[in-house]
Amino acid sequence: MNVTIKDVALKAGVSIATVSLVVNNNNRISSETRKKVLKTIKALNYYPSRSARDLVSKKTGNIGFILTDDHFLRTEPFYTKIFLGAEFEAREGEYYILLTTVKADFTASDPLPRFIRDKSVDGIIIAGKVPPKLIEKLGNNSMPVVVVDYQMENKNYSHILIDNIHGGILATEHLIQNGHKKIGFIGGDINHPSIYERLNGFNKAHERANIIPDNNRIKTNTGYPDRQNGYNLARELFTSNKNITGVFACNDAMAIGVMHYLKDNNYKIPQDVSLVGFDDVEADLLLDPPLTTVRVPKIELGAEAFRVLVSQLKNNKIQPKKILVPVEILVRNSTKKIQ
Amino acid sequence: MNVTIKDVALKAGVSIATVSLVVNNNNRISSETRKKVLKTIKALNYYPSRSARDLVSKKTGNIGFILTDDHFLRTEPFYTKIFLGAEFEAREGEYYILLTTVKADFTASDPLPRFIRDKSVDGIIIAGKVPPKLIEKLGNNSMPVVVVDYQMENKNYSHILIDNIHGGILATEHLIQNGHKKIGFIGGDINHPSIYERLNGFNKAHERANIIPDNNRIKTNTGYPDRQNGYNLARELFTSNKNITGVFACNDAMAIGVMHYLKDNNYKIPQDVSLVGFDDVEADLLLDPPLTTVRVPKIELGAEAFRVLVSQLKNNKIQPKKILVPVEILVRNSTKKIQ
DNA sequence: ATTTCTCGGTTAAACGTTTAACTGAACAAA
DNA sequence: TTTGTTCAGTTAAACGTTTAACCGAGAAAT
Known part of the structure; x- marks a missing residue:
């Protein structure tokens, strides 16, 4: 049968209140008594009943x-x-x-x-x-x-x-520091706060680098931020712009969609276009080439x-x-x- | 403050035991009393305390x-x-x-x-x-x-x-029914019971079709059943055999490795080699071509x-x-x- | 009419812990 | 010596539920 506080008290020669005080590290108990009780707890392998404890404390644990x-x-x-x-x-x-x-x-x-x-x-x-x-x-x-x-x-x-703004800055600065000036942003619904903030970071990084961003290079819509939409927005970006050399996709799913679009249209990654995602999903490493991304510490x-x-x-x-x-x-x- | 059985009892004009009997569907209680109590429970939005209940029943839930x-x-x-x-x-x-x-x-x-x-x-x-x-x-x-x-x-x-044996039969029979006779098996460690049973199914399907399997087409080792090992064992299979037209990989990870090997060596899937996996992992649909697989109902x-x-x-x-x-x-x- | 049984409810102890109030011994202050 | 305080432990009620034993009313059997 299970060991209870009564068993410990009996064996240690103290009251159940004393055992409870020891278990709960109450400092009213002398160290001699505490040691004796702890030794008995260990010998009997006693664990307090969570249901009894929760009943008294009115908590659930x-x-x-x-x-x-x-x-x-x-x-x-x-x-x-x-x-x-x-x-x-x-x-x-x-x-x-x-x-x-x-x-x-x-x-x-x-x-x-x-x-x-x-x-x-x-x-x-x-x-x-x-x-x-x-x-x-x-x-x-x-x-x-x-x-x-x-x-x-x-x-x-x-x-x-997630510090999305800072992440957007990191992604975009990485491209800028690699010499890219004509950078596209691929996003989903900017009513979604994360996506809005990542775009915000994208813009801030441009400001800091004294590069004027071109709104025609920012492609968002109210669609779901998935691969298919990444593909679609990549098509939109590349057909309405020339000389895009860098893309920051607001999440990895869309980045993968962008990657598929680029491959389907004979762009080489990263030779023709550099691509950054956001999230660091497990699939990133399987991609060819493996995706540069903003790592979110899940x-x-x-x-x-x-x-x-x-x-x-x-x-x-x-x-x-x-x-x-x-x-x-x-x-x-x-x-x-x-x- | 939280509603307890006492509140319900008081409001319904019965004892707490009666409320407990109602909550626990005890048939000693008359339907008139039961209805009255249930109405009160609903009105007060009463839920029994799990800690009290667990303490009495000596269960944890x-x-x-x-x-x-x-x-x-x-x-x-x-x-x-x-x-x-x-x-x-x-x-x-x-x-x-x-x-x-x-x-x-x-x-x-x-x-x-x-x-x-x-x-x-x-x-x-x-x-x-x-x-x-x-x-x-x-x-x-x-x-x-x-x-x-x-x-x-x-x-x-x-x-x-998982009914691995039957799964192995299904996978292999699918290939056989598509006319394949020279079928390879890619496995990991056959000391792993699942892999052993899938191989067993592979063999049984051959027996049923009166096709003599060739042990040289069965490639296993003590390695981990991952992509890399799938790749390695595919190499082993294809360099030591000619005219392999079908492969059953013991899990999808290895199937993906096999797929990579085949692509790296200019085999077309499924034109040159048909490939079946086992598990139905999410990534299967992303593969090109999408993988035929044995679906495990997780x-x-x-x-x-x-x-x-x-x-x-x-x-x-x-x-x-x-x-x-x-x-x-x-x-x-x-x-x-x-x- | 009396006794026994059944029904539908009730009483109260138990579950295992926590902790406020209590207690006796020892110590300090007057 | 007396009184007050502190220390380290103890007692016992409470938490909210379950359920065995109890109880009174009504019905059935004798």
Whole structure:
């Protein structure tokens, strides 16, 4: 049968309160008593019952992790890495993480995840874009929420974000430093904050280099930022401009689409056109040539989200924060000095 | 403040035991009383406290899900899908799933995952190959274990497996039905049961078609079943054989390696060589040509593992089972009739 | 009419931990 | 010597649920 605090108390010759005080590192206990109790805990391999502890403390010891189905099933494990970052951080702590996905088209009639409904989590991490109706429904809860890689206009939630502006600058400066002046920008929907900020970085880098960007070299639309749209916008870019020698695609999916367009139209990468992406998805290395990209530290995003949420749970007077996690450029073979 | 059973009892004008009996669908309660209580539960939005319930029932309401780091971070979300299959199945039930990864080189000195140590799970799902030292250490626990996509010689655990033999037959028969007789098999380490069984299927399909397989067309080694090794074994196959017109690679990674070798050596797929893989990883569709493959139903593997574990938890007299989840062949453009 | 049984509810102990209030011994201050 | 304080432990109630044993009313059997 399982060992309880009573067994430890009996064997150590102390009260159950003493054992509890030792387990919880209360400094009222003398070091002699503490040692004796710890020795007994070890000998009996005692672990406190989380259900008993949670009942008394009115906590659950769990954190909910929510993302959309499609995000978790993407070929590149972007959100899987964010989740694992949080799980690594939680691993030897006092919280478990419960993951669930919601439909990308979640509506007001859909129920919230069960761990919210039955109050089995103390706080929530939301990874990536989620439907606004989910956020609305969440608003009825008082538990703290941390949002990763998505911005919402809810000032009650902390946000862990990619430093997209700086990433856009890094990508564009890399091309400029390699002598490129006629640089195209391939983006999806600039109502999407990440894409907007990456374009912002693209523009800032031009300003800093005293190069006047040409709006005709900025191709965006309201389409999904996927390969196909990357392909389409690349076609638009290259048919309406001459002498483009560098391209910064706002994410790797679009970069791959751009790469396909260039190959289909007999451009050589990087001899004719240098190409930079953003994300550093796993597939990048398989590409020919391997893609230069802005690396997003997914594991760290998840770990930071977890740390911020836990600190809010421990001290609910902490104000929500917005944290920009830094990025770096990984130079591979899809960029080179202009000839 | 949170609603408890006391609030419901007070408002409904019954005892807390009555409310508990209603919540738990005990048939001693009259339907009049039941309706009254259910109405009050709904009005107050009452959810039972899992910690109180778990304390009394001496259960945790959680299932642990364990896999190795590298498995979870693979580019193709094979294990992510197995996990999601389990999570989908758990979603509206009475168990939560706690996921953790362990190191692929877990040793006897590494501690078991925390949710085992502190007895926060009622049962465990192991996904994929895990280090033998982990299994040894797990042996000290009495909780039920279900293993997915991995075989171990522990008869105390249920196994949910891919029907590899039948998959190997499907792959090989597809080639044979397209007129191929000189078919190569590309495998990794045949001490790995899955690979061994797929080869077994390859052989059985030959027997059924009264085609004598040539052992010189079976290329395996003790290497990792990855792309590079697929490339290497393809080289070995094609340099030591003439007129190979079909290849069955034991997994998609190796199939991709084979594909690269063929392209590097001016073979046309499928005109010169037809190629079949096994797994149906996400990348298959991106390949040129898209890969014919044996589709492994990952989501279903996970869901079945969950169902089997829950049935064992509910009735611990149930004997461990070995379940083979069926596969199917997806014919894409990497195979065609022999000319 | 009396006794026994069934039904539908209720009472109260238990689960394992936490912690406020209590306690006795030892020490310090008056 | 007396009084007050501190220390290091202990006692017992509380947390929210489950459920065995209990209970009163009504029905059935004698």
